[in-house]
Amino acid sequence: MAAPKNAFKAALAEGRFQLGLWVALGSAYAAEILSTSGYDWLLIDGEHGPNDLPSMGAQIGALRHAPAHAMVRPPMGEAWLLKQLLDQGAQTFLIPMVESAAQAEALVRALRYPPHGIRGVGAGLGRASDFNRVPDYVTTANAEICLIVQVESRAGLAAIDEIAAVDGVDGVFIGPSDLAADMGHLGNPGAPEVLAAITHAFARIKAHGKARGIMTVSLAQAEVYRDLGADFMAIGTDVNCLVSAVDGLRRRFLGEAPATGSGGGY
Numbered sequence: 001m002a003a004p005k006n007a008f009k010a011a012l013a014e015g016r017f018q019l020g021l022w023v024a025l026g027s028a029y030a031a032e033i034l035s036t037s038g039y040d041w042l043l044i045d046g047e048h049g050p051n052d053l054p055s056m057g058a059q060i061g062a063l064r065h066a067p068a069h070a071m072v073r074p075p076m077g078e079a080w081l082l083k084q085l086l087d088q089g090a091q092t093f094l095i096p097m098v099e100s101a102a103q104a105e106a107l108v109r110a111l112r113y114p115p116h117g118i119r120g121v122g123a124g125l126g127r128a129s130d131f132n133r134v135p136d137y138v139t140t141a142n143a144e145i146c147l148i149v150q151v152e153s154r155a156g157l158a159a160i161d162e163i164a165a166v167d168g169v170d171g172v173f174i175g176p177s178d179l180a181a182d183m184g185h186l187g188n189p190g191a192p193e194v195l196a197a198i199t200h201a202f203a204r205i206k207a208h209g210k211a212r213g214i215m216t217v218s219l220a221q222a223e224v225y226r227d228l229g230a231d232f233m234a235i236g237t238d239v240n241c242l243v244s245a246v247d248g249l250r251r252r253f254l255g256e257a258p259a260t261g262s263g264g265g266y
Ligand SMILES: O=C(O)C(=O)C[C@H](O)[C@@H](O)CO
Pocket: 022, 048, 150, 152, 174, 175, 176, 177, 178, 179, 215, 237, 266
């Protein structure tokens, strides 16, 4: 009996587009509610959501047997935290603020057992091995790890080829909000200069045979990114959907005009 198959990683390898949703409420209950909404993946946001290891672990558990695959974003790509999240059962990681091949190589090693990495052996205590009920977990886990690195700065763009070329990086996710901020377009991820940078980045990622990822809360922008060749994309967040639904409900009942705009530029 082996480590669970990573359906998201397999889909990317087969070129099947994967539709996602950002999950930042920090609630396992909310994650479970969303897990059967038809999205291929849900991003458990430990960078901007009110999350810690226990809350991320609970959300990983809520998605364990769900149709939607759990993608986990830690606040930063620290090996000690990745080790804990791996043992909690996470198999797909989105690591923010990657700006060099050396950083990407260190992440590859942090997510794998020796001899291919430095992951400490202790999954027998965790959900990853079904609490030590999977006898072949440690010898099969490496193959089911999916590493997505975030490029979201000018420095990261300058190193996009070296980063995408790293063996063990399965995909590169462009963070439009932080990239826009670093490019001088804070709050305006749709700026033409940012779109041009994303277009270039996608071409380079594709040239290295890696998956292209991105997120937006604008359906119009999502069409643009899809046409650019996004292989996996989040098209909204649980927080925004909750706010717009409940605020809109009250306005409609009271006959008020709908809210204008889609909120800030993150
Ligand atoms: O830079 C970006 O854009 C991202 O990385 C996504 C944002 O962090 C997230 O806040 C979207 O809600």
